[in-house]
Amino acid sequence: MNRTVDPGPGRSRARASSPSRGVAAALAAALLAGVGVAWLTRDSDAALPAASVAGVTSTAARPAGDPTTPAPQPGSPGSGSPAGTDGSAGPARPAVHPATQQAGATAAVPDRLTIRRLGIDMRVVPVGVARDGEMALPETPAQVGWYRYGPRPGDDAGSTVLAAHLDMPGYGIGPIATVEELRTGDVITVRSGEVTRRYAVTSVASVRKTTLDLAALFARDGPALLHVVTCGGDFDRERRRYDENVVVTAEPLA
Amino acid sequence: MKSLRIAAATTLALAPAAFLAAPAHAADATVSILHAVPGATVDVYANGKALLTDFKPGTLTDPLMLPEGTYDLKVTQAGAGAGGAAVIEANDVKVPGGANVTVVAHLSEAGKPVLTPFVNDTSTIDAGKARITVRHTAAAPAVDVRANGTVAFKNLTNPNEAKADLPAGTISADVVLAGTDTVAIGPADLDLKEGTNTIVYAWGSAADKNLELAVQTLSGMHSAPGGVPAGAGGQAAAARESSDVARYAAVIGAAAAAGGLVLVSRRRAAGVR
Numbered sequence: 001m002n003r004t005v006d007p008g009p010g011r012s013r014a015r016a017s018s019p020s021r022g023v024a025a026a027l028a029a030a031l032l033a034g035v036g037v038a039w040l041t042r043d044s045d046a047a048l049p050a051a052s053v054a055g056v057t058s059t060a061a062r063p064a065g066d067p068t069t070p071a072p073q074p075g076s077p078g079s080g081s082p083a084g085t086d087g088s089a090g091p092a093r094p095a096v097h098p099a100t101q102q103a104g105a106t107a108a109v110p111d112r113l114t115i116r117r118l119g120i121d122m123r124v125v126p127v128g129v130a131r132d133g134e135m136a137l138p139e140t141p142a143q144v145g146w147y148r149y150g151p152r153p154g155d156d157a158g159s160t161v162l163a164a165h166l167d168m169p170g171y172g173i174g175p176i177a178t179v180e181e182l183r184t185g186d187v188i189t190v191r192s193g194e195v196t197r198r199y200a201v202t203s204v205a206s207v208r209k210t211t212l213d214l215a216a217l218f219a220r221d222g223p224a225l226l227h228v229v230t231c232g233g234d235f236d237r238e239r240r241r242y243d244e245n246v247v248v249t250a251e252p253l254a
Numbered sequence: 255m256k257s258l259r260i261a262a263a264t265t266l267a268l269a270p271a272a273f274l275a276a277p278a279h280a281a282d283a284t285v286s287i288l289h290a291v292p293g294a295t296v297d298v299y300a301n302g303k304a305l306l307t308d309f310k311p312g313t314l315t316d317p318l319m320l321p322e323g324t325y326d327l328k329v330t331q332a333g334a335g336a337g338g339a340a341v342i343e344a345n346d347v348k349v350p351g352g353a354n355v356t357v358v359a360h361l362s363e364a365g366k367p368v369l370t371p372f373v374n375d376t377s378t379i380d381a382g383k384a385r386i387t388v389r390h391t392a393a394a395p396a397v398d399v400r401a402n403g404t405v406a407f408k409n410l411t412n413p414n415e416a417k418a419d420l421p422a423g424t425i426s427a428d429v430v431l432a433g434t435d436t437v438a439i440g441p442a443d444l445d446l447k448e449g450t451n452t453i454v455y456a457w458g459s460a461a462d463k464n465l466e467l468a469v470q471t472l473s474g475m476h477s478a479p480g481g482v483p484a485g486a487g488g489q490a491a492a493a494r495e496s497s498d499v500a501r502y503a504a505v506i507g508a509a510a511a512a513g514g515l516v517l518v519s520r521r522r523a524a525g526v527r
Contacts, residue, residue: 129382231485
């Protein structure tokens with residue numbers, strides 16, 4: 001310390017202030033140690049929120065705004081009919097076909113979700129809608145539900161939605177909990193029977209359930225995307241609900 | 255030449271659509287045409303211009319965008335030309351902007367060819383559900399429509415419709431004479447796809463024993479589920495809270511230890527001096 005190389009008047013002052021300097025040094029050390037521990041124990045996602053929010057916003061905006069997908073918004077006035085399978089028909093002679101049911105989708109349904117970096121390897125089962133109108137998820141957090149009314153992996157357009165319980169009484173925390181740690185570029189693999197498809201993560205976002213854009217999350221048009229969803233945020237013990245959803249968005253890799 | 259003027263009936267049938275659509279500006283209407291008159295291949299004219307040629311029974315057009323307005327429609331034998339005799343004629347058919355309409359050429363209950371415009375319900379359907387619409391366009395008396403053996407729609411008469419939103423999935427449908435178990439058509443499997451309106455037409459003639467079902471599917475009325483309830487245990491939140499507590503304890507502990515260490519070492523240094 002400079003006390004030793006500071007003879008003369010300064011010396012007494014230095015001595016006088018010595019106790020307060022000691023306190024300051026102690027405080028500095030305390031602060032340094034505290035910050036160090038705080039940094040070491042930080043949330044892996046601490047730096048993400050700003051980017052994530054942007055990601056979710058663009059995800060939400062994409063189906064409506066993407067110029068490559070002029071799909072009309074269902075029910076919007078003046079956009080013609082949501083029923084129109086070919087809006088370009090115009091007043092020219094329309095195509096004619098037998099009035100019978102068309103063959104349904106033939107692509108295989110997804111059956112396995114794998115995220116190697118997180119050690120996630122879960123069975124995927126088709127799910128629909130619960131009585132309350134929300135997505136019906138597999139009871140066990142060990143399995144992932146695929147929203148079977150929406151697009152399948154490999155479909156040209158729209159979002160394939162896979163969701164799993166974060167936790168469940170009597171089970172504990174499910175493997176899906178770690179998706180919060182995903183980062184842009186991480187690879188997600190979805191198997192559908194014999195076919196395995198790879199996706200690259202484009203955003204990880206925590207969104208309040210009250211503001212979540214469900215129409216965008218479950219979009220059936222717009223770019224082909226994968227949405228992996230679970231819960232997050234605070235848990236309301238009375239209603240047994242979390243107040244946020246964690247939404248991972250990923251794009252298909254060629 | 256047996257032409258049938260049904261302009262008044264047509265206007266009446268479309269009145270609810272005009273009321274519902276009420277567009278602020280002129281908008282196109284979406285119009286499909288179904289041919290449900292057995293035996294006759296026809297041409298269809300709108301305001302004197304050929305709209306469809308060689309239009310066969312049991313076939314349906316893709317949706318056609320037509321400017322709102324009134325149309326004079328004429329159906330002739332195929333190849334009869336614009337001035338040919340009308341099999342069916344309907345003048346001043348109102349096509350309201352924004353509406354989704356299927357114009358059906360079919361037989362009346364008495365067996366005469368007629369044109370009936372039906373307004374299709376393209377309102378949003380709840381997630382997980384499908385809409386089924388049944389339309390009686392056959393030369394036949396009142397019928398019941400059954401789904402999986404249970405009467406779903408009672409006492410339907412020509413040219414009327416009934417509809418319901420049901421859980422999506424495949425049903426086995428048949429048509430029986432109203433109030434009886436006498437099957438007139440079917441059974442047929444119908445795949446009621448989620449978010450779509452599956453419109454089933456009973457057509458043909460009971461007397462000629464050629465009753466059939468025609469199916470039209472309108473899609474795009476789907477909606478998203480109300481949410482994703484993906485956690486019910488609270489263990490993850492609890493684990494995070496307890497790890498937060500441990501974290502704060504570690505931060506405070508480390509700070510106190512470091513601060514204490516400095517103070518002690520300084521005191522020691524002071525003591526040595």
